[in-house]
Amino acid sequence: MADAQPRKLSLEEAVQLGLQNSKELKRQQYKIDEGLARLAQAKDAQLPSMKVSFQYLHALMLSQVISIPGFTKTPIKLPFDFPAYLGTLSVNEPIFAGNQLKYAKQSADLMVQLSRLDADKDKDDITYIVINAYLNYDKILQSQLIVAQNMQDVQGKLDEITKYESQGLATQNDVLRYQLQKSQMQLTQIELENNRKVANYDVDIMLGLPDTTTITIEPVNYKTNENLALPDLIQQAEINRRELAELGYQQKLADINVKKIHDQRLPTVAASAGAYYINPTGEVIPTHSNLIAPITLGVGVSWDIGTLYTSKNKEHEASLDRVELNTARDENVDEIHKDVHKQFIAYQQALEQIKVLQEAVNQAQENERITESKFRNNLVNTTDRIDAQTLLYQSRVNLELAMSDATIAYYNVLRSTGKIHL
Numbered sequence: 001m002a003d004a005q006p007r008k009l010s011l012e013e014a015v016q017l018g019l020q021n022s023k024e025l026k027r028q029q030y031k032i033d034e035g036l037a038r039l040a041q042a043k044d045a046q047l048p049s050m051k052v053s054f055q056y057l058h059a060l061m062l063s064q065v066i067s068i069p070g071f072t073k074t075p076i077k078l079p080f081d082f083p084a085y086l087g088t089l090s091v092n093e094p095i096f097a098g099n100q101l102k103y104a105k106q107s108a109d110l111m112v113q114l115s116r117l118d119a120d121k122d123k124d125d126i127t128y129i130v131i132n133a134y135l136n137y138d139k140i141l142q143s144q145l146i147v148a149q150n151m152q153d154v155q156g157k158l159d160e161i162t163k164y165e166s167q168g169l170a171t172q173n174d175v176l177r178y179q180l181q182k183s184q185m186q187l188t189q190i191e192l193e194n195n196r197k198v199a200n201y202d203v204d205i206m207l208g209l210p211d212t213t214t215i216t217i218e219p220v221n222y223k224t225n226e227n228l229a230l231p232d233l234i235q236q237a238e239i240n241r242r243e244l245a246e247l248g249y250q251q252k253l254a255d256i257n258v259k260k261i262h263d264q265r266l267p268t269v270a271a272s273a274g275a276y277y278i279n280p281t282g283e284v285i286p287t288h289s290n291l292i293a294p295i296t297l298g299v300g301v302s303w304d305i306g307t308l309y310t311s312k313n314k315e316h317e318a319s320l321d322r323v324e325l326n327t328a329r330d331e332n333v334d335e336i337h338k339d340v341h342k343q344f345i346a347y348q349q350a351l352e353q354i355k356v357l358q359e360a361v362n363q364a365q366e367n368e369r370i371t372e373s374k375f376r377n378n379l380v381n382t383t384d385r386i387d388a389q390t391l392l393y394q395s396r397v398n399l400e401l402a403m404s405d406a407t408i409a410y411y412n413v414l415r416s417t418g419k420i421h422l
Contacts, residue, residue, distance in 0.1 A: 021208025240418030
């Protein structure tokens, strides 16, 4: 297979691709479709039921003379061999079924809403996963850039010290120290490139891209100056967190269940209609007026009286389930508050670390400048010079990683409120 062309992605484009190609979201859509199908079935239960049957009968009449007092003036004679056709058509329309159909429809509708809620939660989870993977990939790329810049500096100093050695102004040991520093940086570059390839492949799979795609990214807008207020975040979490919304739907389902059990005590009423085709001639289409085709209309009432005393404990159990859900909601609110507070503190800590690391970069730059000046005046040795450079390189890497970590911490805060936005 030919290698795919490099692809440049912004964070927004990566999230969009992740959502479009998520297998989890596709699976969740199937659940929504199943919920809609159950809702349609609940609505169908309110439609009249209709049955039709047609059969051929062949009977041997043991009594061939029938006399019905008040109905037949003379006895009816039947043949011993009695073929007949019998057809029925019945229609039944429920008028009142103890509100069971209404509750079934309400329950199915709530299940659809729950499925959609799960899909929204999955979208937020996938958005966060893509953001996290994108920023971690950015950390690797930024580290590669810094190491490449540092390698140029080391190579320049190695060329310089090699020239000094040829002039008798530096020792071979000084040259070896810079060569060792260069080798260590080369090993770091190899490790970073391997990490980049692994991360690149994982992101390709996550976003649904060909696994040979080389991803480049746009400059990341680090979230290092966001003004967040803890009370506002907690309020947003109470509104947006899916756990609370899900418990809200479950409470509604519990309320419906209590009503459904209570209303099982009520009688059911249904209207019915029927038509019958009785043809004793043995011919599908009779040639004489010797068939019977009665039509019936009626209303039926049924009442399971036993539910008056057997439903009480079931209703009590359903009420306890409802109370338990209220307690679960209170527990979830407490956990959500703790989660938001934890992520908020983590973000504030990340911002403080950036301030310290920025100061460390400034100090390392000044230290490297002073050490370089002293080296040129033979006041420090090569080891001191390399140590100063190493501190500067490491402080730059630490600062870049800290800004990326702070951005991840920011999105962790948003995730704890139940709503991630770019």
